[in-house]
Amino acid sequence: MVSPASVLGQLFEFAPGYIAMVRGPDHVFEVANAAYRNLLGNCPIIGLPVCEVVPELVEQGYIDLLDQVYRSGEPYMAEGAPVLVREQLRYISFVYQPIKDRSGKVTGIFAEGVDVTEATQAQQALRRTERRLESVLNNASVSIFLMDERQHCTYMNRAAEQLTGYTFEEVQRIDKPLHDIIHHTYPNGRPFPLSECAIDRAFPEHNQMQGEEIFVHKDGHFYPVAFTASPIRDEASQTVGTIIEVLDISEQKEAQQRQRLLLNELNHRVKNTLAMVQAIAYQTFKQGREPADTRETFEGRIAALASAHDLLTGRGWSAAPLREVIHKSLAGLAGKGQLDLDGPEIMLPPETAVSISIAIHELATNALKYGSLSVPEGVVNIRWSDAAGRFTLKWQECHGPPVGAAGPRGFGLRLIEQGLSRELDGRVELDFSKDGLVCTVDAPLPLVK
């Protein structure tokens, strides 16, 4: 049979918390459990004042606290207080409970503490991580928004506040889907309903979305942005929200606009210069020493050059579709129904577009003078293909007058035969067959950068 007193004694002795009792104004240890003694390195303590056993507590203010509890008779409680004991920092939640005699006079203090070092350190680590994330997010130049499943904003970093003109608190107060706060109107003034917004589709469609949109600033002005919207998933892979990264692209857009204007201006000047070349030719040839068709040939060539330029400018000097290049070069040179064009969509790099354009023009003027375009029933078939990395084109005249490879070749045909084959690094052949001129081009497919 174990006595109740000894059960209590054992509970006290082996309790995991620190328990001790001190007596008198000098806080002399009367009793301390194993955990407490262990904390102090199991040195002798009973009968000794706290300040003598644990002198390091004096400087930390804990003796003053004991004095205060002793004097006032009021208990003192602390949560996770840092305590340096025997050169070890521990976090302890504790209570100093005054012990009073029958008359109410304080005679000692009951101290009980729980070591919360691990929990406190875990919390501190968490707070450090939070602070680090916070500083990353708030120093990022890209704006970041988090949205919940109702499309309400649950987080905005500093860049997002600067971008939109709203503070996070304001956005929370407005209490609407984020879209209705920063993306509510199209630039033309039409309302922009949430259901039409690509950004918000990242949530319902569980996909990452990217694109460009135009947002509305708090002060009402519109600004272009590039965005990436990604769904946020919980542990069960359920989509619970969206993270949106947004970048202001006003400057890029302005730079693009400037570049377009500059290119337009350059093209304008080039064409004005070509116009002057043409006028000078007109004035020079007018004096009558040259036959009229010399002038026409010259003007036609300048016009072909200009039309190729025009086509390329319309596409920022990147590439031009072959079909359009051919069409433009033939404009005004062939009658209705005299052309038969067929081939796949092929994009030509700028230099090739200009060369082909001039070559087609030369073929057409030749056909107009001597070939199938010189008679109403004449036809030109143009076929092209881009099989296996090679580019082939065939110009075939039919129903024209009989032709022969008469005499030395003029500039136009030499340009086609020699100039074009060099430019394309391929083979260009002119065949003056009885039915009409056939021109075939076979070259590596020119690459568009």
Next chain:
Amino acid sequence: MTGLSGKRVLVVEDDPILSLTIEDVLVEAGAVVIGPVAWLKEAEELAGSAQLDAAILDVNINGGHSYSVAGRLAARGIPFVFATGYASDGLQTHLNAPILHKPYNPRQLQTTLRELLAAA
């Protein structure tokens, strides 16, 4: 055949080489050239009051646009053609006038003006 013979055509063009050539081409076709003028103010005055059958307007005139001149001609029902080195998507085409893209050859100018006068 000419259809331009005796027609009074206002020429607005600020480049001296081009304006001289346009003048020659029109005179060759028998037209009477009003101008050529290189300044908007003068062009606007002529467009508003001169006796005219047609006009050819360079879109960019000494840093400005000839749209105001076009407006006056349109108000008087005088047909006109724009000439420009710009791609057509940068132009105000609300006036519904034909556009000659520079460089155009002189016969193109004659043809366009003849068509314009025939339609008027």
